[in-house]
Amino acid sequence: MSTLLIKNLHTLVTCDDRDSIIHQVDLLCKDGWIADIGPRLQDTADTVIDGSHLWCYPGLVNTHHHLYQVFSRNLPQVQNLELFDWLTALYEIWKGLNRDVVRLSSLTGMGELLKHGCTTCFDHHYVFPAGAGDLLGAQFAAAEELGVRMFASRGSMDLSRKDGGLPPDSVVQTVDEILRDSARVIEVYHDPRPGSMHQVALAPCSPFSVSPELLRQSAVLARQYGVRLHTHLCETRDEERWTLENHGVRPLEYMSSLGWTGPDVWYAHGIHFNDEELRELARTGTGVAHCPISNMKLSSGVARVPEMLALGVPVGLAVDGSASNDGSSLMEELRVCYLLHRLHASGAAPSGYQVLKLATRGSARLLGREDIGSLEVGKCADFFLVDSRRLELTGAEYSPADALATVGLRGPVDWTVVNGRVVVREGRLVSVDEERVAEEARACCRAYLS
Numbered sequence: 001m002s003t004l005l006i007k008n009l010h011t012l013v014t015c016d017d018r019d020s021i022i023h024q025v026d027l028l029c030k031d032g033w034i035a036d037i038g039p040r041l042q043d044t045a046d047t048v049i050d051g052s053h054l055w056c057y058p059g060l061v062n063t064h065h066h067l068y069q070v071f072s073r074n075l076p077q078v079q080n081l082e083l084f085d086w087l088t089a090l091y092e093i094w095k096g097l098n099r100d101v102v103r104l105s106s107l108t109g110m111g112e113l114l115k116h117g118c119t120t121c122f123d124h125h126y127v128f129p130a131g132a133g134d135l136l137g138a139q140f141a142a143a144e145e146l147g148v149r150m151f152a153s154r155g156s157m158d159l160s161r162k163d164g165g166l167p168p169d170s171v172v173q174t175v176d177e178i179l180r181d182s183a184r185v186i187e188v189y190h191d192p193r194p195g196s197m198h199q200v201a202l203a204p205c206s207p208f209s210v211s212p213e214l215l216r217q218s219a220v221l222a223r224q225y226g227v228r229l230h231t232h233l234c235e236t237r238d239e240e241r242w243t244l245e246n247h248g249v250r251p252l253e254y255m256s257s258l259g260w261t262g263p264d265v266w267y268a269h270g271i272h273f274n275d276e277e278l279r280e281l282a283r284t285g286t287g288v289a290h291c292p293i294s295n296m297k298l299s300s301g302v303a304r305v306p307e308m309l310a311l312g313v314p315v316g317l318a319v320d321g322s323a324s325n326d327g328s329s330l331m332e333e334l335r336v337c338y339l340l341h342r343l344h345a346s347g348a349a350p351s352g353y354q355v356l357k358l359a360t361r362g363s364a365r366l367l368g369r370e371d372i373g374s375l376e377v378g379k380c381a382d383f384f385l386v387d388s389r390r391l392e393l394t395g396a397e398y399s400p401a402d403a404l405a406t407v408g409l410r411g412p413v414d415w416t417v418v419n420g421r422v423v424v425r426e427g428r429l430v431s432v433d434e435e436r437v438a439e440e441a442r443a444c445c446r447a448y449l450s
Contacts, residue, residue: 004029004381004420005045010388011055011400012037015360015374019353021401027056029381032195032420037377047422049415053389055400057356058375059119059149059382059418060330061363064230064268064289066321067123067139068097070105071445073322083236083298084166090323091127091167093449099133101448104441106142109328111437113319114148114424115412116331117384120364120372121148122318124230124268126155126205127171128181136185140198147423147431149196149382151367153203153230154178154185158214164246165209175214179221186225194371195380197419199227206232207251208242212258219259228264228368230289231255234277235269236300252277261286266366268318269294270308271301278304278311287314287366290358292337293327294320305341305358306348316363317355331409334359338405352402381420384413 006027014020026041027034072093078086102125110121121143125135136152143150156178159165165172173181182202190200202222204210215231222229234240234251243251252273255261261280266287273281281288290303308315319325319333334355341349350358364373371380388397392410396403403409416424423430 001031002420003045004047004049004417004422005042006049006051006054006056006385009051009056010053012375013055013057013356013401014376015058015357016376027051027375029417029420032381034375034377034379034381037375049385051385053387054385054414055388056375056383056385057117057404058360058373059384059416060117060359061120061316061367061369061373062113062118062318062330063122063266063316063363063366064291064318064320065109065121065123065328066125066323067106067109068094068102068125068127069321069323070109070328071101071448073326075323078323082238083300084238086298086324087166091171094127095129095168095170096448097127097129097132097135099135099138100444102135103138103142104437104444106139107146107432107437108441109322110143110146110148110150111429111432111434112328113330114146114416114418114429115427116329117413117416118330119149119382119384119416119418120151120367120369122151122153122201122367124153124155124203126153126157126203128156128173129171136189136200140189143197145432146429147418147421149372149418151199151201152189153201154182155203155205156182156214156218157205157209158211159209167209175211175217178214179217182218182221183225186227190225190227192226195419199367201228201230203230206239207254208239215255215258215260222264228266229260230266230268231260232269233267234272237272240272250277252280256280264368266314266316268320269300269303271295271303273304278307278313281308281313282311285314287316289316289318289366290337291318291320291325292340293333294324296336296340297326298324302340302344305337306345306350309350309354314362314365315358316366317359318363330359331404331413334405335408352399352405355405356401382418384417384424385415387414
């Protein structure tokens with residue numbers, strides 16, 4: 001049995017149903033689970049951390065990413081483009097993906113996530129060039145090397161430019177090819193058990209890059225296997241116009257007609273829902289991954305998060321791809337989310353603590369995980385620790401629950417723990433040599449972009 005003890009925590013922000021915030025308390029973990037929370041539990045464990053100056057939070061849960069895009073961020077030629085033009089330009093790079101690019105971009109992106117308090121990463125991978133190999137296998141291997149909890153997706157595209165879509169022919173597949181490989185990926189990698197480190201969703205890319213048949217059959221297959229469904233929806237007005245012109249209805253009605261609503265479905269972005277559609281999301285329990293930085297960078301719009309929360313729509317937080325965010329810090333997303341909605345909704349905006357709960361409890365709900373997202377006995381031992389004595393947190397100690405969104409946290413967290421294992425210590429990744437990974441990743445990126 002492996003044990004981890006955090007002794008005499010200054011503050012424990014649980015994000016539980018009672019919104020409990022506990023002071024001067026011990027946190028005991030056994031074999032990856034939270035075994036006990038209380039004062040003076042015991043003195044010894046395999047690993048003991050002095051928590052007397054530490055704030056402890058549930059691990060952040062990222063609900064939408066494109067890790068492969070780490071190697072195409074900050075490119076000058078796409079900085080001022082909006083979504084459709086941006087995608088068209090970048091597909092010319094992405095069609096060169098291979099296992100090495102995916103492995104190293106995943107190590108880079110998930111390493112950055114871990115260093116900023118994220119313990120679970122959902123990645124939406126949908127670019128599968130012919131002959132590129134087992135790209136999801138490369139992602140899971142990278143996740144294991146880092147120690148992060150990984151939720152991958154078998155994404156897909158079957159409409160290329162010749163069919164009216166955006167991607168080139170070399171990265172699309174037939175419906176039969178996609179469904180066959182989707183079944184393989186689920187059978188090989190999906191672990192549905194509580195505490196799972198590996199899970200899989202089916203995630204056709206978007207309404208404008210996949211056929212109705214692929215969407216319909218993916219929903220059927222996902223429900224046969226009991227896995228979740230994910231795609232982009234209502235990200236831009238261009239998408240809305242495309243769906244109206246090609247299918248005669250708005251995006252949500254189109255997706256609903258193909259079986260794509262319900263508590264096992266969540267959409268990325270969800271910016272341009274109208275009032276009736278928000279009520280339909282709430283009625284069906286269909287979720288939204290909110291990506292504020294990406295939405296701002298691509299000039300896509302502002303998601304109606306305050307209204308979603310008021311109606312009971314499931315909402316989580318996400319960084320989106322590094323090429324539309326240019327970073328992989330869910331911690332940064334907390335503060336941007338808070339400030340964006342203060343600007344647009346004033347008093348109706350979520351508080352700093354409510355934004356934290358979006359990134360923990362809310363995100364866990366989108367992924368169908370009841371074992372993560374809060375710090376309670378019987379939940380997974382996923383959390384991060386911040387030293388309250390930091391210069392940049394001076395004066396922020398009056399509400400640790402709000403501080404990460406209102407004040408923000410510059411730089412990495414002090415400790416990150418996943419499955420009861422320390423994976424970030426004093427702001428550095430534990431299981432990999434950061435300098436070696438960065439050097440190898442830069443060399444791979446240069447070759448890929450050339």
